[in-house]
Amino acid sequence: MQTAFDLSVSTTSPLTGDICLPGDKSLSHRAALFAALAEGTSTIDRFLVSGVTRAMLNVLTACGVEWHLEGARLTVCGKGLRGFTPPTEPLCCGNSATTIRMLAGALAASGTPCVLDGSTGLRKRPMNRITDPLREMGVPVTSPNGCAPLTLAARAADVPLRAMDYTLPVASAQVKSCLILAALAADGVTTLHEPGPSRDHTERMLSAMGADIRTNKPHAIRVAPLTRPLAPLNLELPGDISSAAFLLVAAALVPGSSVRIRDVGLNPTRTGILDVLGQMGADIRIENRHDILGEPVGDIRLTAAPLKAVSVSGDTVVRMIDEFPILAVAACFAYGVTDVRDAEELRYKETDRISVMCSELKKLGVRVEERRDGFSIHGGTLAGGACDAHGDHRLAMSLALAGLASPARVTVHHAEVLNESFPDFVPQLRTLGASVH
Numbered sequence: 001m002q003t004a005f006d007l008s009v010s011t012t013s014p015l016t017g018d019i020c021l022p023g024d025k026s027l028s029h030r031a032a033l034f035a036a037l038a039e040g041t042s043t044i045d046r047f048l049v050s051g052v053t054r055a056m057l058n059v060l061t062a063c064g065v066e067w068h069l070e071g072a073r074l075t076v077c078g079k080g081l082r083g084f085t086p087p088t089e090p091l092c093c094g095n096s097a098t099t100i101r102m103l104a105g106a107l108a109a110s111g112t113p114c115v116l117d118g119s120t121g122l123r124k125r126p127m128n129r130i131t132d133p134l135r136e137m138g139v140p141v142t143s144p145n146g147c148a149p150l151t152l153a154a155r156a157a158d159v160p161l162r163a164m165d166y167t168l169p170v171a172s173a174q175v176k177s178c179l180i181l182a183a184l185a186a187d188g189v190t191t192l193h194e195p196g197p198s199r200d201h202t203e204r205m206l207s208a209m210g211a212d213i214r215t216n217k218p219h220a221i222r223v224a225p226l227t228r229p230l231a232p233l234n235l236e237l238p239g240d241i242s243s244a245a246f247l248l249v250a251a252a253l254v255p256g257s258s259v260r261i262r263d264v265g266l267n268p269t270r271t272g273i274l275d276v277l278g279q280m281g282a283d284i285r286i287e288n289r290h291d292i293l294g295e296p297v298g299d300i301r302l303t304a305a306p307l308k309a310v311s312v313s314g315d316t317v318v319r320m321i322d323e324f325p326i327l328a329v330a331a332c333f334a335y336g337v338t339d340v341r342d343a344e345e346l347r348y349k350e351t352d353r354i355s356v357m358c359s360e361l362k363k364l365g366v367r368v369e370e371r372r373d374g375f376s377i378h379g380g381t382l383a384g385g386a387c388d389a390h391g392d393h394r395l396a397m398s399l400a401l402a403g404l405a406s407p408a409r410v411t412v413h414h415a416e417v418l419n420e421s422f423p424d425f426v427p428q429l430r431t432l433g434a435s436v437h
Helices: 025-037 051-062 097-110 128-136 173-183 201-208 241-253 272-280 324-332 344-348 353-363 393-404 415-420 425-432
Strands: 016-020 039-045 066-070 073-079 114-117 150-152 165-167 190-193 213-217 220-223 234-236 258-265 283-292 295-303 337-340 367-371 374-378 385-388 410-413
Touching (some): 016 425, 025 039, 025 051, 025 097, 025 241, 051 097, 097 114, 097 128, 097 150, 097 173, 128 173, 173 190, 173 201, 201 213, 241 258, 241 272, 241 295, 241 324, 258 283, 272 283, 272 324, 353 393, 393 415
Parallel strands (some): 039 234, 385 410
Antiparallel strands (some): 066 073, 114 150, 213 220, 258 295, 367 374
8 A cells, every 4th residue: 555645746947858768658558568478478667657658567466477577677478369268266457547548458268267357447437338249249248337347247258259350439449359359260351440549559569579460541540450460579668748748737837948869769649748838938849850660750859939828629639649638737827728628538537627727727727627528727916725536536636737937836636546647757857857745
C-alpha cells in the first residue's frame, strides 16, 4: 500500500533543464505482453516501472510467464500465443484498464480460462466494448453489468476464433488492441473499422514482430491470423509523451523557462497536446528526429511565452485524450476562454475527468462551466487553495502544477497516486528548478 502524501509545487525562478524521461507507459504495457506472446527471449530497455506496469507483470507471472527486471531493463521469456498456464486465482489488474482489456484479447487468443478483475475503480470502467465483439468471435466470456470481473472459459486449442468485419463504437486503442490480439487466432482475416484515429502502437509493434497487420484505408485495420510465431523484442523504449506533457506545461506556465526533453515518442496519434500548446502560444520545437521499431522519436524543446485560449474538438481530442487534465491547468493561465468539446470519453477514465476536474478547479477559484462532452475555462481566475486527486494520477500531477503560477499556494491531497504512471514526477520537477513540498 502506498504511503499517503500531499503535494504542493511552486517556483521563484524560470524552469530550465535537459532531461530524459522513463519509457512510455503504453509501449511498456505492450512490450511486456507481446514479449510473453512471442517465442524466445525479449530484452526491453527503459521499461517504465510503475504501479500500472507492475500489474501487467504480476498477471503474466500468474499465467506462467518468466520475466526478470533489473533497473529499467526487462527480460521476458516468451511462451508463444498458446503457451499461457491457466491461473489458479483471479488475475488482479489493479487500476489498469490497459492491462485488463489487452490481456482479455491475448487470453482469448490462447484459449486460457481465467477471471480478470481489478480495483473498485476498474470495476466501474465499461467492458462491454470488448466483451460484445469477443463473443461475436466465439470467445466464451461473461461479465456482470458489462464491467469487471470478466470470466473467460476454456477453449479447445484446435478451435479457432471467428474472423469478423467489425466497427468499433468509439475510437479506442485499448479496445482495438484487444480485438487485434484475438484476431491473431481467428480462422481468417479480421477487419476493424474505427470512427476516428486512435493510437496505433499495437499495430506498429506487432507488425515489427512479424504479424500481418495492415491499414488499407484510414481507420480500417486488416489483421490476418498468425502463421508463424511472433519474434522476440530487443529494443529501448522512447520516453512517454503523456509524462512529458506535464513538464512541458510546467515550463509554459513560468515566464523565462526553457526545457528540453530528450528521446520522446512522437507517434502522430499521440501528439495532439503539442499541437494545442503551440496554438496557445508556447514555442515548441522538435529536434533529433529518428525511429525506434517503427515509432517516431525526437527531442522536444519548449520555451515559455504568454498563453492564449484555444478551442479543442474533433480528432484532436483522441490524439490527446490523456492530456486534458494538464491542458485544463494550462487554460487557467491563458488569456481568454478555452473551450473543449467532443470529449465525453473523459468521463470513463480513472475518474469522470470532466466532472472531477471541473469541481476541483472550482475549489481553486477557477471559473469553469461543465458540459456533457467537455468544459469551458476562463483564464486568469485561479486563486489557489486545496484540492484532492480522487485516486487519479493525472489529476494529482496536473492540479499540483497549478501552484507554479498561482497567486497563492495550491495543495493536492492524496497525491501518492501519481506513482501509478510517473514515479519520477517529483525528482524531475526538482531537476528543472521547481520547489516541491
